[in-house]
Amino acid sequence: MNATWYYFERDLVKWIRGKVTVFSHLVTPAAWLIFVGLTLPVTFTDNYLEYLTPGIMVMSVLFAALQSGNLVIFDKVLGFLNKFFAMPPPRESYLFGTILFITFRGMIQATVIFCVAVLLGITIYSLKSVLLTYVVLFLFGILFASIATTIALAVDDHDGYAAINSMISMPLFFTSTALMPYDKMPDWLQMVASVNPVSYAIDNARALLSGSDPVIGEIVMLAVGAVIVLTICSYLFRRATL
Amino acid sequence: MIEVNDLTKYFGNLCAVDHVSLHVENGIFGLLGPNGAGKSTIVRILSTLLKPTGGNATICGYDLAREPKKVREVISYVPQEMALDIKLTGRENALLYAKLYGIADRSRKVDEVLELMELTARSDDLVRTYSGGMRRRLELAQALVHEPEVLFLDEPTLGLDVAARTKIWRHILSLQEQGIVIFMTTHYMEEADEYCDTVAIIDHGRIVALDTPERLKSEMEGEKTSLNDVFIDRVTTPEEESVFDGYKFRTMLRRRR
Ligand SMILES: Nc1ncnc2c1ncn2[C@@H]1O[C@H](COP(=O)(O)OP(=O)(O)O)[C@@H](O)[C@H]1O
Numbered sequence: 051m052n053a054t055w056y057y058f059e060r061d062l063v064k065w066i067r068g069k070v071t072v073f074s075h076l077v078t079p080a081a082w083l084i085f086v087g088l089t090l091p092v093t094f095t096d097n098y099l100e101y102l103t104p105g106i107m108v109m110s111v112l113f114a115a116l117q118s119g120n121l122v123i124f125d126k127v128l129g130f131l132n133k134f135f136a137m138p139p140p141r142e143s144y145l146f147g148t149i150l151f152i153t154f155r156g157m158i159q160a161t162v163i164f165c166v167a168v169l170l171g172i173t174i175y176s177l178k179s180v181l182l183t184y185v186v187l188f189l190f191g192i193l194f195a196s197i198a199t200t201i202a203l204a205v206d207d208h209d210g211y212a213a214i215n216s217m218i219s220m221p222l223f224f225t226s227t228a229l230m231p232y233d234k235m236p237d238w239l240q241m242v243a244s245v246n247p248v249s250y251a252i253d254n255a256r257a258l259l260s261g262s263d264p265v266i267g268e269i270v271m272l273a274v275g276a277v278i279v280l281t282i283c284s285y286l287f288r289r290a291t292l
Numbered sequence: 293m294i295e296v297n298d299l300t301k302y303f304g305n306l307c308a309v310d311h312v313s314l315h316v317e318n319g320i321f322g323l324l325g326p327n328g329a330g331k332s333t334i335v336r337i338l339s340t341l342l343k344p345t346g347g348n349a350t351i352c353g354y355d356l357a358r359e360p361k362k363v364r365e366v367i368s369y370v371p372q373e374m375a376l377d378i379k380l381t382g383r384e385n386a387l388l389y390a391k392l393y394g395i396a397d398r399s400r401k402v403d404e405v406l407e408l409m410e411l412t413a414r415s416d417d418l419v420r421t422y423s424g425g426m427r428r429r430l431e432l433a434q435a436l437v438h439e440p441e442v443l444f445l446d447e448p449t450l451g452l453d454v455a456a457r458t459k460i461w462r463h464i465l466s467l468q469e470q471g472i473v474i475f476m477t478t479h480y481m482e483e484a485d486e487y488c489d490t491v492a493i494i495d496h497g498r499i500v501a502l503d504t505p506e507r508l509k510s511e512m513e514g515e516k517t518s519l520n521d522v523f524i525d526r527v528t529t530p531e532e533e534s535v536f537d538g539y540k541f542r543t544m545l546r547r548r549r
């Protein structure tokens with residue numbers, strides 16, 4: 051258990067030391083929010099920024115998670131995993147530490163977006179709704195961080211990983227409720243969006259941040275999904291030859 | 293200390309390790325062989341990273357297959373490729389290992405191993421600024437934080453200049469004097485000749501010679517034999533089997549650009 055924390059700490063310190071990366075990780079999502087939220091002509095709501103903020107928060111967790119499979123690829127290709135796995139802590143502690151870091155970093159990015167949105171004037175309904183939003187983001191982050199690390203374990207190089215990443219991240223985002231609600235979508239999109247875990251996270255974040263009740267069924271689905279993928283990923287990690 | 297029985301490893305149809313049996317009690321044991329002979333594979337099996345296809349081994353009495361965690365507690369493994377976090381300082385790199393090994397008094401221990409590897413003066417600089425030799429010594433420092441009984445070193449001097457190599461060897465010798473069993477691979481014959489107590493020459497995964505460097509040399513005909521002569525005599529394959537493919541090399545370079 052301690053080892054999980056040490057691996058987390060290692061990733062965190064390495065991230066913070068790369069100042070340019072930190073800057074771009076924090077500014078890019080905020081830029082998305084400002085450019086899309088304030089410029090798109092939208093008719094289904096009179097406060098598109100408030101509508102969009104939860105979507106962009108979830109998006110930044112999604113993109114951050116999927117991109118972070120690179121951490122595992124680096125550690126694998128450069129031989130770190132060889133050294134780590136010849137030490138007493140179980141292999142899962144590396145996995146959990148990395149997944150926690152990936153999720154944590156995504157949540158920091160989401161927080162930056164949230165702060166920018168508050169500065170731009172969205173309403174905060176209650177502290178409880180904000181905290182619950184973070185629970186949803188956490189579950190969602192764990193789910194996609196697990197997916198990313200599983201893919202990273204299977205792929206051997208950065209290019210291959212980047213290809214897979216771009217193949218799944220954009221479609222996941224655009225077939226979700228990030229940019230428009232279900233009833234504004236064409237039928238086929240509605241169907242896809244309603245089984246897209248990205249929509250589950252966004253629906254809940256949006257409900258919570260606008261002061262309504264969360265969709266419990268979708269939260270349960272996210273949690274169950276996260277547990278399943280994490281279990282598969284641990285199993286693969288335990289058996290992997292590097 | 294290290295007992296290897298009939299160890300065999302297949303990668304698909306390729307037999308990388310072919311019924312290898314060894315026994316190492318103390319001192320510095322050198323595994324020699326051409327590229328692709330199976331040296332790294334053996335070391336990776338013994339440090340619990342790979343499961344053998346057949347055979348078994350015990351290290352300090354612990355069975356590799358049944359008690360891998362116990363094995364990990366008494367060994368250290370320094371792989372061929374250097375893996376250090378260049379954005380962390382030397383001390384932070386060593387501290388991570390002390391934490392992962394669960395060392396109680398870890399900052400004192402880290403100071404001690406850094407001192408031992410003559411890195412104290414630079415310990416708070418980022419590893420990015422370290423030379424190759426310093427990086428190798430830092431890896432040795434990491435490997436020593438939990439006072440292992442067996443140290444596996446895969447090509448520890450590969451790619452270092454002569455001065456750095458001599459320095460690494462001085463450190464390896466002093467570790468051996470402290471009673472740590474060293475199991476290492478190399479393809480520098482002169483080094484093995486000078487520093488190893490026992491050597492095994494392997495070729496195509498099979499042991500073709502196993503003895504002290506002196507005895508191996510004395511078995512050879514002729515006046516002044518070196519371990520190199522023994523090596524060339526016993527190893528059937530040339531270092532590189534394929535001829536240099538100039539066309540392929542140029543297209544590869546062009547794609548890099
Ligand atoms: N993970 C692997 N999958 C398939 N083949 C491998 C793998 N690792 C090593 N080999 C093959 O096994 C043989 C021995 O490799 P290795 O132990 O690295 O040799 P050495 O360290 O002596 O240069 C080589 O032919 C190599 O290509």
Ligand SMILES: [Mg+2]
Binds near residue numbers: 372
């Ligand atoms: Mg090798």
